[in-house]
Amino acid sequence: MSLKGKRVGIALTGSFCTYEKVFQELKKLTDEGALVQTIFSDAAGTIDSRFGKAEDFIKKAEEITRQKPMLTIPEAEPIGPDSLLDILVLFPCTGNTIAKLANGITDTPALMAAKAHLRNNKPLLISISTNDALGMNMKNIGLLLNAKNIYFVPFGQDNPEKKPNSMIAHTELLIPSLEAALHGRQYQPIIC
Numbered sequence: 001m002s003l004k005g006k007r008v009g010i011a012l013t014g015s016f017c018t019y020e021k022v023f024q025e026l027k028k029l030t031d032e033g034a035l036v037q038t039i040f041s042d043a044a045g046t047i048d049s050r051f052g053k054a055e056d057f058i059k060k061a062e063e064i065t066r067q068k069p070m071l072t073i074p075e076a077e078p079i080g081p082d083s084l085l086d087i088l089v090l091f092p093c094t095g096n097t098i099a100k101l102a103n104g105i106t107d108t109p110a111l112m113a114a115k116a117h118l119r120n121n122k123p124l125l126i127s128i129s130t131n132d133a134l135g136m137n138m139k140n141i142g143l144l145l146n147a148k149n150i151y152f153v154p155f156g157q158d159n160p161e162k163k164p165n166s167m168i169a170h171t172e173l174l175i176p177s178l179e180a181a182l183h184g185r186q187y188q189p190i191i192c
């Protein structure tokens with residue numbers, strides 16, 4: 001399937017260690033001709049960490065996609081009424097955002113984008129990255145696995161010895177997962 005002209009939203013949340021992979025995939029998507037709009041959660045758009053400065057990530061996203069990132073709830077809200085996207089990806093998706101989405105909370109630009117997009121009955125893809133996937137957040141992941149129009153990038157344990165509850169998506173499968181979700185299908189196997 002060609003991604004040329006597909007309108008793809010990438011909502012970044014605060015799993016900063018995953019950003020290198022995010023930018024690799026952003027580049028691949030734009031190289032394939034997708035029109036990519038990034039959205040930053042408040043944490044993603046403001047926290048400087050050992051992985052880099054928020055301001056630099058915002059700038060890099062704009063350079064790769066040639067679109068100004070959405071950084072506020074009012075900027076993300078039109079995704080619903082103006083039907084701005086064909087698919088939205090929460091990438092990376094923190095435990096915090098998983099828990100809020102599963103419980104209908106909409107208090108960041110990334111969650112506003114998800115709510116606005118889902119109201120249009122279009123696919124939402126989730127690329128998880130969280131230390132509590134097999135702990136406190138397992139129930140929320142379970143709720144989302146069973147929710148209409150929600151799909152997952154396949155995921156697995158990344159460090160069972162040192163972080164027994166941690167799970168992370170296989171981000172190199174983002175594009176095939178996205179293509180499947182655009183056809184209303186979950187890419188399989190989902191756990192690997």
Ligand SMILES: Cc1cc2nc3c(=O)[nH]c(=O)nc-3n(C[C@H](O)[C@H](O)[C@H](O)COP(=O)(O)O)c2cc1C
Binds near residue numbers: 129
């Ligand atoms: C350096 C750093 C790395 C983090 N990595 C992760 C992570 O990989 N996964 C996660 O779920 N939370 C991680 N967090 C915590 C989130 O950033 C925090 O829960 C934040 O409230 C998430 O908000 P958001 O989901 O709205 O982006 C990290 C925080 C910091 C400061």
